[in-house]
Amino acid sequence: MGESDVDDIAVGAAVLGTGGGGSPYLGKLLAQQAIRKHGPVKVVDASEVDDSALVICCAMMGAPTVVAEKLPRGDELIKAFTTLERYLGRTATHTVSIEAGGMNSTTPLGVATQLNIPLVDADAMGRAFPELQMVTPTLYGIRASPMVLADEKGNTVLISAVDNYWTERLARSITVDMGATASIALYALSGVQVKETLVRGTIGLAQELGRVLRDTRAAHGDPVTAIVDRLQGRLLFAGKVVDVARRTEAGFAKGSARVEGFDADTGAFLELQFQNEYLVAVREGDVVVSVPDLIITLDLDSGRPITTDEIRYGFRVAVVGAPCDSRWRTTAGLELVGPRYFGYDIDYTPLESLGMGTAGGGT
Amino acid sequence: MGESDVDDIAVGAAVLGTGGGGSPYLGKLLAQQAIRKHGPVKVVDASEVDDSALVICCAMMGAPTVVAEKLPRGDELIKAFTTLERYLGRTATHTVSIEAGGMNSTTPLGVATQLNIPLVDADAMGRAFPELQMVTPTLYGIRASPMVLADEKGNTVLISAVDNYWTERLARSITVDMGATASIALYALSGVQVKETLVRGTIGLAQELGRVLRDTRAAHGDPVTAIVDRLQGRLLFAGKVVDVARRTEAGFAKGSARVEGFDADTGAFLELQFQNEYLVAVREGDVVVSVPDLIITLDLDSGRPITTDEIRYGFRVAVVGAPCDSRWRTTAGLELVGPRYFGYDIDYTPLESLGMGTAGGGT
Numbered sequence: 001m002g003e004s005d006v007d008d009i010a011v012g013a014a015v016l017g018t019g020g021g022g023s024p025y026l027g028k029l030l031a032q033q034a035i036r037k038h039g040p041v042k043v044v045d046a047s048e049v050d051d052s053a054l055v056i057c058c059a060m061m062g063a064p065t066v067v068a069e070k071l072p073r074g075d076e077l078i079k080a081f082t083t084l085e086r087y088l089g090r091t092a093t094h095t096v097s098i099e100a101g102g103m104n105s106t107t108p109l110g111v112a113t114q115l116n117i118p119l120v121d122a123d124a125m126g127r128a129f130p131e132l133q134m135v136t137p138t139l140y141g142i143r144a145s146p147m148v149l150a151d152e153k154g155n156t157v158l159i160s161a162v163d164n165y166w167t168e169r170l171a172r173s174i175t176v177d178m179g180a181t182a183s184i185a186l187y188a189l190s191g192v193q194v195k196e197t198l199v200r201g202t203i204g205l206a207q208e209l210g211r212v213l214r215d216t217r218a219a220h221g222d223p224v225t226a227i228v229d230r231l232q233g234r235l236l237f238a239g240k241v242v243d244v245a246r247r248t249e250a251g252f253a254k255g256s257a258r259v260e261g262f263d264a265d266t267g268a269f270l271e272l273q274f275q276n277e278y279l280v281a282v283r284e285g286d287v288v289v290s291v292p293d294l295i296i297t298l299d300l301d302s303g304r305p306i307t308t309d310e311i312r313y314g315f316r317v318a319v320v321g322a323p324c325d326s327r328w329r330t331t332a333g334l335e336l337v338g339p340r341y342f343g344y345d346i347d348y349t350p351l352e353s354l355g356m357g358t359a360g361g362g363t
Numbered sequence: 364m365g366e367s368d369v370d371d372i373a374v375g376a377a378v379l380g381t382g383g384g385g386s387p388y389l390g391k392l393l394a395q396q397a398i399r400k401h402g403p404v405k406v407v408d409a410s411e412v413d414d415s416a417l418v419i420c421c422a423m424m425g426a427p428t429v430v431a432e433k434l435p436r437g438d439e440l441i442k443a444f445t446t447l448e449r450y451l452g453r454t455a456t457h458t459v460s461i462e463a464g465g466m467n468s469t470t471p472l473g474v475a476t477q478l479n480i481p482l483v484d485a486d487a488m489g490r491a492f493p494e495l496q497m498v499t500p501t502l503y504g505i506r507a508s509p510m511v512l513a514d515e516k517g518n519t520v521l522i523s524a525v526d527n528y529w530t531e532r533l534a535r536s537i538t539v540d541m542g543a544t545a546s547i548a549l550y551a552l553s554g555v556q557v558k559e560t561l562v563r564g565t566i567g568l569a570q571e572l573g574r575v576l577r578d579t580r581a582a583h584g585d586p587v588t589a590i591v592d593r594l595q596g597r598l599l600f601a602g603k604v605v606d607v608a609r610r611t612e613a614g615f616a617k618g619s620a621r622v623e624g625f626d627a628d629t630g631a632f633l634e635l636q637f638q639n640e641y642l643v644a645v646r647e648g649d650v651v652v653s654v655p656d657l658i659i660t661l662d663l664d665s666g667r668p669i670t671t672d673e674i675r676y677g678f679r680v681a682v683v684g685a686p687c688d689s690r691w692r693t694t695a696g697l698e699l700v701g702p703r704y705f706g707y708d709i710d711y712t713p714l715e716s717l718g719m720g721t722a723g724g725g726t
Contacts, residue, residue, distance in 0.1 A: 083523075087450075155529050158521040160446075166518050173536040 001119075002040045003032045006106060008210025013105030014305035015209045015227060016202070018294045020128040020277035021101010022060060022067045023307060030072070030103075034110035041109050042118040044094070046200045049120055053191035054090050056081060057098040057124060058111050061132070061149070061171065062181035063253045063276070063309075067103065073152040076183035077111055080150035084185040087146055087158060096120040096194065098135060098187065100202045101128030101277075102307055119203065124187065126199035126325035127294050130252055130276035132171060133164030134337045136327055137187055137197040147171060147186035151178035172250065180248065199325050213303045223303025224318040227296070233322030234351065236281060236288050237270040238262065238300055241315040246308075252276055257311050259319065270319060272297065274308040279342050281319055289321035290339040292328035293351045296320040321351045364482075365403045366395045369469060371573025376468030377668035378572045378590060379565070381657045383491040383640035384464010385423060385430045386670060393435070393466075397473035404472050405481040407457070409563045412483055416554035417453050419444060420461040420487060421474050424495070424512070424534065425544035426616045426639070426672075430466065436515040439546035440474050443513040447548040450509055450521060459483040459557065461498060461550065463565045464491030464640075465670055482566065487550065489562035489688035490657050493615055493639035495534060496527030497700045499690055500550055500560040510534060510549035514541035535613065543611065562688050576666045586666025587681040590659070596685030597714065599644060599651050600633040601625070601663055604678040609671075615639055620674050622682065633682060635660065637671040642705050644682055652684035653702040655691035656714045659683040684714045 001009075010028035013021070021027075035041065049055065058081055060067055085091055092115070095108045100123045112119040124135035132144050144167040150156045157174050161167040167186070175182040189197070209230060216226040228235050239259040246255035254275050261268035271282045278295035281288050289295055297306045300316040311317075327333050329350060335341065338348045364372075373391035376384070384390075398404065412418065421444055423430055448454055455478070458471045463486045475482040487498035495507050507530040513519045520537050524530040530549070538545040552560070572593060579589040591598050602622040609618035617638050624631035634645045641658035644651050652658055660669045663679040674680075690696050692713060698704065701711045 153529070154525040155533065156523045157533060158523075160519045160521075162517040166516070170518065170520060170537060170540055173540050174533060177533050177536050 001043050001109070003035050005207060006031050006035065006109065008207045008214065009203060010102065010106050010210070011213060011305065012206030012209030013100050014102040014307060015296055015298070016126070016206060016294065017099070017101035017105070017128040017305070017307070018277045018296055019274055019306070019308040019311070020130060021099055021105065022103030023309070024102035024305070026067070026071065027103030027106035030074070031106035031109040034113050038113040038116070041112045043121050043203055044118045046120055046122050046195050046198060049094060049191040049194050051191040053093040053194070054088070055094040055096050055120055055189045055191065055194050056084060056092040056185055057096055057187040058108050058183070058185045059098045059104045060107055060181060061184045062175045063248045067181045070179060070181055072183055076150040076152055077107065077185070078114055079156060080148040080183045080185040081111055081115070083150065083156050083158065084146060084148045084188065087148070088188055092117060094118050094120050096198065097123040097202065099123055099125045099128040100206060102305070104128065105203065105206055120194060121203040122194065122198040122200045123202040124198055126202060128277050129337055132168040132186065135187065136199060136325065137189065137193065138164050138336060139327055139332050140193070140197045142187065142189065142193060142197060144168070144186050146188070147184060149174050149178065149182040149184050151182055176250065217302060224298050224300065224320065227298060227303055228320055231294070231322035233294070233296070233320050235318055236321050237283065237319040239270065239317065241311060241313055241317060244312055253309050255308070259317060272319065275342065276308060278308060280339060280344055287346055288354060289351050290344065290346065290348060291342060292324040292333065292337045292348070294322040294324060296322060323351055364406050364472070366398050368570060369394050369398065369472065371570045371577065372566060373465065373469050373573070374576060374668065375569030375572030376463050377465040377670060378659055378661070379489070379569060379657065380462070380464035380468070380491040380668070380670070381640045381659055382637055382669070382671040382674070383493060384462055384468065385466030386672070387465035387668070389430070389434065390466030390469035393437070394469035394472040397476050401476040401479070404475045406484050406566055407481045409483055409485050409558050409561060412457060412554040412557050414554040416456040416557070417451070418457040418459050418483055418552045418554065418557050419447060419455040419548055420459055420550040421471050421546070421548045422461045422467045423470055423544060424547045425538045426611045430544045433542060433544055435546055439513040439515055440470065440548070441477055442519060443511040443546045443548040444474055444478070446513065446519050446521065447509060447511045447551065450511070451551055455480060457481050457483050459561065460486040460565065462486055462488045462491040463569060465668070467491065468566065468569055483557060483561070484566040485557065485561040485563045486565040487561055489565060491640050492700055495531040495549065498550065499562060499688065500552065500556065501527050501699060502690055502695050503556070503560045505550065505552065505556060505560060507531070507549050509551070510547060512537050512541065512545040512547050514545055539613065580665060587661050587663065587683065590661065590666060591683055594657070594685035596657070596659070596683050598681055599684050600646065600682040602633065602680065604674060604676055604680060607675055616672050618671070622680060635682065638705065639671060641671060643702060643707055650709055651717060652714055653707065653709065653711060654705060655687040655696065655700045655711070657685040657687060659685060686714055
């Protein structure tokens with residue numbers, strides 16, 4: 001995988017990232033810079049990973065709003081990664097994305113090329129989520145720690161926690177101290193665990209989504225419809241962003257955005273609530289889609305994914321729902337990432353069972 | 364050193380602890396319990412430590428107000444200590460106190476007896492201070508980290524920071540997450556460093572102070588005067604505590620206590636301000652003693668040291684000043700622990716140069 005492939009992956013991952021995972025543009029630039037310097041990255045299918053492999057996840061942690069203003073220096077991730085290797089007493093054979101998010105899909109590309117190890121075509125969420133324990137390996141009892149955080153100043157912290165909630169809690173405080181962002185290495189997995197617990201094919205899917213958007217635009221087609229079709233999702237709303245409330249709190253970017261339908265007479269509007277990622281979409285009091293299903297906000301004309309840290313007044317957007325990995329819909333999955341975990345007093349209803357939601361006026 | 368010696372050490376260390384370092388009573392009980400189970404502790408003079416020794420400091424970190432209600436389970440310190448040993452790839456030959464404080468002077472006794480290693484008769488402050496970087500080794504450029512924190516739940520965190528201020532900052536947040544207290548191992552020192560950088564003889568001095576108090580009481584003498592004489596300090600004020608404001612903030616016990624002189628007509632009073640330790644004593648607008656000199660609050664009759672977490676309305680107290688280790692009075696020392704570091708806009712004046720402060724009415 002070379003520099004040019006990264007363009008599609010970054011865009012497609014931002015679609016899957018449901019608004020989170022940081023800026024796809026910055027992630028792309030960082031990955032391309034690394035590939036230019038260290039060479040292309042070998043991407044392998046999960047099925048090609050040896051059972052005895054050591055696969056380590058790496059990512060940026062913190063508030064995307066801050067990452068955009070305080071870019072990593074470049075060697076923090078390598079430091080986090082190699083510190084974890086040293087602690088484990090083994091060298092990683094592969095790296096892998098923890099989430100399909102704007103920045104965090106491309107983040108591991110830099111590590112892969114610098115350390116000359118392949119990237120596994122998979123991730124641990126099938127989308128992006130705001131907290132560390134929100135990964136499919138947690139559903140299999142796999143520990144996030146030992147985990148290492150590193151900052152641009154040269155500080156590193158190694159956590160060994162009793163469970164993944166404690167890893168998240170400790171890591172979040174450290175991230176805040178480090179300046180609301182940190183480079184992290186965690187979830188050291190065997191090849192067996194990679195094959196059993198991860199969401200497969202995420203990098204390939206991201207690249208395909210990026211290509212679909214590019215091709216559709218070139219053919220003067222409708223990019224939003226192309227994405228809806230590819231993800232077997234549905235268009236929930238289309239309109240103009242009329243208000244955004246955003247705050248950086250406890251190391252997260254939290255807030256909400258109000259989208260008003262184009263037909264002003266109907267007064268229809270949709271509210272998107274987010275914590276790094278879009279969590280819930282409410283239309284006139286009714287939840288039309290919620291975590292763990294994907295809430296994807298796209299530029300209405302170009303289909304470009306819009307992250308929670310960049311959404312702003314005046315954007316004309318399409319809000320698309322898409323089904324999540326089926327493991328998130330189990331009882332254990334919903335305990336980990338369902339709407340109640342995020343403080344919403346609602347039961348999760350799969351997107352497919354919710355009333356048809358397309359509305360908002362003429363697209 | 365057996366169980367009975369711990370009584371004197373705990374009391375004497377609480378005198379040197381200037382109100383901080385946690386409850387001497389709890390520290391004593393924990394150390395005595397460990398000695399009863401694992402046998403007496405060998406205490407060695409710093410001069411007896413081999414140059415190539417590995418000496419690791421251990422302590423409780425956090426708010427003494429919380430430690431008193433959330434006692435350590437007992438194995439957290441050992442876990443912190445051995446995790447640091449494993450990281451260093453070496454077994455410690457000795458342990459040593461980081462501070463002369465109520466609880467933290469006796470804390471290393473438990474580690475020494477359980478791991479069957481000697482305790483060095485020294486500490487890293489010659490008193491107690493509220494933050495990790497406030498130790499004499501910092502003046503010699505020695506790093507606090509690698510440092511390990513452990514809690515009663517089984518979480519451990521290993522910090523490698525660029526300097527001792529960053530170690531303090533990261534460790535403080537982690538301590539707050541761990542429930543406002545943590546067991547810590549840090550400042551891994553060679554024998555050469557122990558001899559050059561620590562304050563020697565602290566354990567012996569603490570034991571002597573404890574014995575002085577005991578003997579003076581037995582002889583119906585004046586315990587306060589006996590302490591003043593032994594430490595070459597001075598009695599600054601005597602009176603009754605009439606008001607205490609105390610809060611647990613950012614993992615510290617902060618606040619102030621107002622002491623009113625016995626002769627109500629003079630209206631004389633003294634205010635003690637504290638952050639775990641007593642930092643400044645102000646008498647009618649004038650600072651009569653400040654950090655880094657020792658501010659020691661004793662029960663007026665028994666000479667029992669009174670910590671900042673137990674001082675309360677109605678206590679009849681003597682406030683004593685005593686000179687600190689001379690290294691704290693250097694420019695570098697005052698930068699680290701002088702009154703300005705704690706937010707007081709005053710220059711440090713050595714106790715001996717301040718106007719004679721004994722007052723407050725008939726003792």
